[in-house]
Amino acid sequence: MQKVARLLPEKLxxxxxxxxxxxxxxxxxxxEFVEAMIRQLKETLKNNLYNExxxxxxFLSDLVNCxxxxxxxxxxxxxxxxxxxxxxxxPQVRSDWFVYxxxxxxxxxxxxxxxxxxxxxxxxxxxxxGYLKRRVKTHVQMLQxxxxxxxxxxxxxxxxxxxxxxxxxxxxxxxxxxxxxxxAFDSVLCEALQHNLPPFTPPGxxxxxxxxxxxVVFRMFxxxxxxxGPVMPGSHSVERFVIEENLHCxxxxxxxxxxxxxxxxxxxxxxxxxxxxxxxxxxxxxxxFQLPTPPHIDVLYTTLLIELCKLQPGSLPQVLxxxxxxxxxxxxxxxxxxxxxxxNWFSHHLSNFQFRWSWDDWADxxxxxxxxxxxxxxxxxxxxxxxxxxxxxxxxxxxxTFSVLIPAEPIFIYKYLDETASTLPGxxxxxxLGNAIKNRATNEEILxxxxxxxxxxxxxxxxxxxxxxxLKIDVFLQTLLHLAAKSFSHSFSALAKFHExxxxxxxxxxxxxxxxxxxxxxxxxxxxxxxxxxDKMIRTQIxxxxxxxxxxxxxxxxxxxxxxxxxxxxxxxxxxxxxxxxKIQKELEEAKDKLEKQQLKRDMDKNSEDEDGQLEEQIxxxxxxxxxxxxxxxxxxxxxxQRFIMLLTEHLVRCETGSVDISTPWxxxxxxxxxxxxxxxxxxxxxxxxxxxxxLFTAELDHHILAVYQQFCALQL
Amino acid sequence: xxxxxxxxxxxxxxxxxxxxDQHFKGNRKEQEKLLNQSNTLYVGNLSFYTTEEQVHELxxxxxxxxRIIIGLDKVKKTACxxxxxxxxxxxxxxxxxxxxxxxxxxxxIIRTDWDAGFKxxxxxxxxxxxxxxxxxxxxxxxxARGGYGKLAQQxxxxxxxxxx
Numbered sequence: 001m002q003k004v005a006r007l008l009p010e011k012l013x014x015x016x017x018x019x020x021x022x023x024x025x026x027x028x029x030x031x032e033f034v035e036a037m038i039r040q041l042k043e044t045l046k047n048n049l050y051n052e053x054x055x056x057x058x059f060l061s062d063l064v065n066c067x068x069x070x071x072x073x074x075x076x077x078x079x080x081x082x083x084x085x086x087x088x089x090x091p092q093v094r095s096d097w098f099v100y101x102x103x104x105x106x107x108x109x110x111x112x113x114x115x116x117x118x119x120x121x122x123x124x125x126x127x128x129x130g131y132l133k134r135r136v137k138t139h140v141q142m143l144q145x146x147x148x149x150x151x152x153x154x155x156x157x158x159x160x161x162x163x164x165x166x167x168x169x170x171x172x173x174x175x176x177x178x179x180x181x182x183x184a185f186d187s188v189l190c191e192a193l194q195h196n197l198p199p200f201t202p203p204g205x206x207x208x209x210x211x212x213x214x215x216v217v218f219r220m221f222x223x224x225x226x227x228x229g230p231v232m233p234g235s236h237s238v239e240r241f242v243i244e245e246n247l248h249c250x251x252x253x254x255x256x257x258x259x260x261x262x263x264x265x266x267x268x269x270x271x272x273x274x275x276x277x278x279x280x281x282x283x284x285x286x287x288x289f290q291l292p293t294p295p296h297i298d299v300l301y302t303t304l305l306i307e308l309c310k311l312q313p314g315s316l317p318q319v320l321x322x323x324x325x326x327x328x329x330x331x332x333x334x335x336x337x338x339x340x341x342x343x344n345w346f347s348h349h350l351s352n353f354q355f356r357w358s359w360d361d362w363a364d365x366x367x368x369x370x371x372x373x374x375x376x377x378x379x380x381x382x383x384x385x386x387x388x389x390x391x392x393x394x395x396x397x398x399x400x401t402f403s404v405l406i407p408a409e410p411i412f413i414y415k416y417l418d419e420t421a422s423t424l425p426g427x428x429x430x431x432x433l434g435n436a437i438k439n440r441a442t443n444e445e446i447l448x449x450x451x452x453x454x455x456x457x458x459x460x461x462x463x464x465x466x467x468x469x470x471l472k473i474d475v476f477l478q479t480l481l482h483l484a485a486k487s488f489s490h491s492f493s494a495l496a497k498f499h500e501x502x503x504x505x506x507x508x509x510x511x512x513x514x515x516x517x518x519x520x521x522x523x524x525x526x527x528x529x530x531x532x533x534x535d536k537m538i539r540t541q542i543x544x545x546x547x548x549x550x551x552x553x554x555x556x557x558x559x560x561x562x563x564x565x566x567x568x569x570x571x572x573x574x575x576x577x578x579x580x581x582x583k584i585q586k587e588l589e590e591a592k593d594k595l596e597k598q599q600l601k602r603d604m605d606k607n608s609e610d611e612d613g614q615l616e617e618q619i620x621x622x623x624x625x626x627x628x629x630x631x632x633x634x635x636x637x638x639x640x641x642q643r644f645i646m647l648l649t650e651h652l653v654r655c656e657t658g659s660v661d662i663s664t665p666w667x668x669x670x671x672x673x674x675x676x677x678x679x680x681x682x683x684x685x686x687x688x689x690x691x692x693x694x695x696l697f698t699a700e701l702d703h704h705i706l707a708v709y710q711q712f713c714a715l716q717l
Numbered sequence: 718x719x720x721x722x723x724x725x726x727x728x729x730x731x732x733x734x735x736x737x738d739q740h741f742k743g744n745r746k747e748q749e750k751l752l753n754q755s756n757t758l759y760v761g762n763l764s765f766y767t768t769e770e771q772v773h774e775l776x777x778x779x780x781x782x783x784r785i786i787i788g789l790d791k792v793k794k795t796a797c798x799x800x801x802x803x804x805x806x807x808x809x810x811x812x813x814x815x816x817x818x819x820x821x822x823x824x825x826i827i828r829t830d831w832d833a834g835f836k837x838x839x840x841x842x843x844x845x846x847x848x849x850x851x852x853x854x855x856x857x858x859x860x861a862r863g864g865y866g867k868l869a870q871q872x873x874x875x876x877x878x879x880x881x
Contacts, residue, residue: 007725256728256815299778303816348778352821388776389823486768489785528770535781572781 006040009055010249012062015106017181020066030068034060034195045203048210054101055249060197063107064112066182067189071116073197073585074109075124078102082124084202085131091716092136095213096158098202099128103161104245107238110165111173132162142675143216143291148333152219152235153515160217161241168238171536177239179269182624213715218286222327226275231273243274247283248295251304255296262307277319280308285323288345289338290681292715298341302348328362336672337679339377340564347384355385366401369667371562375405378553380564383407387528410526412485416476426475429453432717433479443500450476450501468510476505477518481533488532495536502542512547517556527565534569538576545577553643562669569641571680577636578684581629588622595619634688637681641696644674648705662704671708678712686716734830740843741833751833756783756810757803759832761849763788764823764861765796775822776802780809792847794872798862799842799849801835803864825861 004015023030037060044053060077063069081098084090102124106113114121137156141147144154155163182189211323221304223232233239247265254261265280287294288301309317327334327342334342350357365374382405386394391409398406406455415421416430432449441449455469476498482493495502506515516534537543552570560566595615602612648670655662678685685692697709733752741748760772769785776782781804788799804810810831818829844853846867855866864870 003725253725257730258815260727297779297812297816299812299816303820304779306820344778348775384774388771390768390771488773489769489787491783518744528774530775 006044006052006055008249008253009058010246010253012055012059013178013180013182014066016059016062016066017185019063020068020182020189020192023066023068023195024188027193028343030192031195034063034197036067038198038200041200045510048099050210050212054104056550057101058105060109064109065180067192067194068076070196071113072120073195075117075120076201077197078113079120080200080202083533085127086203090205091209091211093214093716094205094209095131096135096214097211099131100158100161103128103158103165104167104241106173107168107242108178110168111175114169114173125165128162136714138440138711139214140216142679142711142715143214143710145216145218145289145291145335146330146333147335148330152208152222154216155235157215157217158491160236163236167236175238175242175272177233177242177270191441213292215290216291219282220285220323221278221282225703226278227324229616230273230275232278239274242457243268243279244283244286247279250289251283251287252295255300258300258307259301261304262311265308266311277312277316281305281316281319282324284462285327288341289335291335291337291706293680296308296339298344299348302345303456306348306352306629323641325361328374328377331377334373335675336669337676339373340567343377343384343564344484346492347388350381350385351388355389355393357397359398359402363399363401366404369665370404370454376562376665378402379405379407380395383527383564407647408525410529412526413522413524414481414482415521416475416482425456426453426471426478429475433476434483437480437483443498446498450505454483459483468508468514469505470510470514473505473511473514474518476501478522481519481522489528490531491533492536495533495542499540499542502537506542509550512543513551513554516547516551517541520551520557527563531565531569531572535572535576538573545573545632546639548573549636549639549643553640553647562666567673567676571676574636574640574681577633578681581626581633584622584626585631587613588619588626590625591615591619591622633684634691637677637685637688638691638696640677641674641692644670644677645696645701645705648674649702652702652704671704674705674708675712678708682712682715685712689713727816728811730818731811736830736834738831740839742836746757748833749769754807754813755831756805756807757801757832757834758813758829759799760802761799761828761830763798763800764825765863766861767796767798767823767825769800771822772800772802776813776817779804779817781802781805781842787838788842788849788874790847791841791843792829797842797848798852801832801840802829803835823861836872 004011008015018034018084019030023033037056041053041056041060044050044056057077060069061074064071064074066094084098085095087095110121140156146154146366151316183267219235221232222235229554233243246268250264250268251261254264266276268276282303284301287296288298294301305320309320324346331339359378362374362378365372365378366377370376370379382394382398382402385397386407391407394406395403416424416427421427429449429452433446436449450472453472453475454467455467456471457468469556480498481491484490502515507522515537519530519533519537523533534543534548538545538548549570552566557566595612598611598615648667651664651670654660654663692709697706699706722852733749737745751809760776760778763772769787772787773782775842776785783803783805785803786801787796788801789795790797802810802813804813814831816831817827819826821827841850842850842852844850846853846869848863848867852862856869858865
């Protein structure tokens with residue numbers, strides 16, 4: 001039963017009623033049940049499972065409605081929770097949580113508690129009000145999906161809930177949306193003996209506690225948007241809160257089973273009184289756009305929406321189309337990270353519906369600067385759509401007027417293609433090399449050919465010609481990739497076959513940078529290919545992560561800086577770095593565990609110490625490996641932040657001296673991208689706060705840039 | 718009660734199907750074990766024209782793809798409508814089973830299933846004509862999979878002969 005309380009929060013009133021009836025029959029059962037739930041609550045809090053703990057407390061509070069728990073003891077528990085706001089030197093997110101739990105139970109039990117203990121409840125609410133006024137809200141901007149307040153303000157979640165509870169109180173706690181089966185059993189339940197909750201002291205703050213992050217309430221619809229049928233409850237109505245809570249819970253419960261999830265969403269009780277399709281679409285987009293990250297993997301939402309369209313083909317697709325239109329209209333103020341997710345969702349969704357869309361409706365995007373959000377969005381959608389299909393398909397699906405937004409045909413650009421290139425220094429060698437590779441020359445033979453390549457950087461080749469030689473890299477890589485251009489697999493084979501040579505050529509920082517430069521030059525029409533080649537080169541250690549970061553921020557790539565694929569490559573690179581560190585850390589832990597077990601065994605068996613020595617050596621090596629990887633990881637982030645600061649400062653200074661407005665599309669994009677680094681990798685970055693504060697994000701920095709850092713810090717205070 | 722509770726943890730999209738590779742070198746138990754640990758998916762019902770790039774784009778949505786092997790006609794050595802997708806992490810393959818299986822690629826509903834792991838030779842169709850077995854016997858016309866099934870091509874349906 002407790003498991004059900006935790007796992008099916010959207011159905012809690014059904015199960016509280018059941019517990020109520022059992023308690024009426026058997027007082028001891030009720031007592032044991034309550035005790036067990038309190039124990040579970042303690043466990044859950046100890047294990048940082050705060051979201052689950054909310055459901056447990058809500059279940060307990062609804063048990064008051066079922067005459068299982070006495071109202072005064074529930075109020076006492078709430079008073080203990082709210083007293084956390086008096087604690088000093090604790091993260092704000094800690095007291096936030098305790099306030100949230102109390103407020104979020106009130107739609108269920110506010111009426112009953114107020115009837116029994118109105119003085120205490122008033123005091124409680126007044127304390128909460130005081131706390132909410134004191135709260136620091138620096139973090140809100142970073143979490144908002146849109147920067148504009150109209151048409152729907154992106155409210156901080158506690159502020160919104162408070163407004164909803166205020167309204168509920170004004171309505172004398174009349175709440176009509178929640179299904180309350182216990183009302184039908186009132187005559188039985190009111191005879192039951194109630195239990196008192198044992199006094200519950202909230203566990204103290206531990207340094208490793210991970211409280212939930214603050215969030216912003218996502219709203220995209222209001223009562224004007226659903227044309228016919230039932231009216232959408234207002235943004236500060238408690239019904240809105242309950243509906244959204246329950247829909248989020250359904251997704252949380254059934255996310256692995258998309259058909260069940262869709263069916264459960266569509267059969268939400270009370271659906272005839274609300275425009276359910278609108279609520280569902282709003283909740284789903286709310287999750288997809290949630291900052292820092294969605295609760296579930298992005299692709300889940302695409303597939304879930306498709307399932308919903310299948311189940312409601314006559315109504316849901318229209319709501320979805322309306323939502324898409326609205327999102328398009330508001331692109332100018334949408335957070336860039338959210339636009340990324342919208343691009344990926346929309347293109348994937350379209351690919352399931354033959355790319356049918358009324359593109360002409362969006363012809364307005366052709367009349368503005370193509371760097372503005374709307375045409376940029378369409379351009380990126382077409383690029384992603386092409387990846388899921390092919391170039392001609394995209395040409396066919398858009399009106400001819402949109403041709404300026406159609407992506408380039410993803411073909412290889414070979415410098416040494418034909419005789420017109422014969423004046424280029426590497427031309428002859430490219431032919432020789434090409435033939436050699438086609439004739440399956442050995443690595444030695446290739447290297448011999450390459451020795452002949454002059455080094456444009458040096459007058460005299462003092463060593464064996466081993467130093468950085470951009471021409472060598474250029475000729476070899478261009479020729480090789482040209483021969484292997486047919487598919488990803490062909491290119492991967494080529495990289496594998498000539499791995500040694502490539503590693504040697506790219507041996508220095510300059511070599512790595514130049515390698516990446518060449519890849520871009522030949523494949524600049526095929527960003528997808530660039531991404532997979534860079535990925536492969538990192539994994540096979542031809543280039544390293546810092547080289548990729550430096551390349552993306554280099555002057556050569558400045559004109560691509562606002563394209564989505566650049567950021568996908570950067571984030572993928574950071575993720576690979578993070579996974580690498582985790583992997584070695586895991587190996588170290590496993591080796592340490594093994595040693596411990598072995599030592600225990602030795603103490604009992606009196607075995608030799610040789611095995612220990614070997615293992616200790618291995619651990620020492622792994623320890624070094626971990627430290628080296630962690631250092632590389634930290635360096636990567638420092639490089640990235642440094643580059644951002646340089647770029648942004650340059651822009652701000654240039655605008656200031658030219659008395660020009662700083663808010664260009666480029667600037668907004670760049671600031672959002674800096675924010676994105678913080679948000680997407682906040683777990684890792686937390687480790688570097690000291691260095692970041694002392695070295696990079698100092699008080700001397702322009703306040704525009706510093707603000708991003710400060711908002712990030714505010715997320716965990 | 719525990720049967721009901723197991724419904725709460727249901728993850729049916731990730732379950733292994735009934736299909737077992739008849740050419741698998743090893744016993745059923747070994748095959749089961751490999752299927753349950755596998756990071757590799759078989760992908761079926763592809764168009765003959767679907768490229769490795771398209772497969773990579775779609776399947777990358779559930780995680781980092783390690784490699785893709787496009788299924789080939791044994792005789793013609795051209796794509797014959799299936800492929801293998803191998804992930805670095807099984808969790809990512811599971812997400813593909815939950816969210817990519819049963820959706821469209823190149824306008825076709827594709828089907829994914831656990832595979833015991835790619836071995837050289839498994840990239841070829843096992844039908845008599847060189848393609849997949851299913852394309853030997855099917856009666857319908859599918860322009861993205863070579864038109865009619867091989868058998869139907871040699872012995873066209875009776876109705877088409879009776880035209881007056």
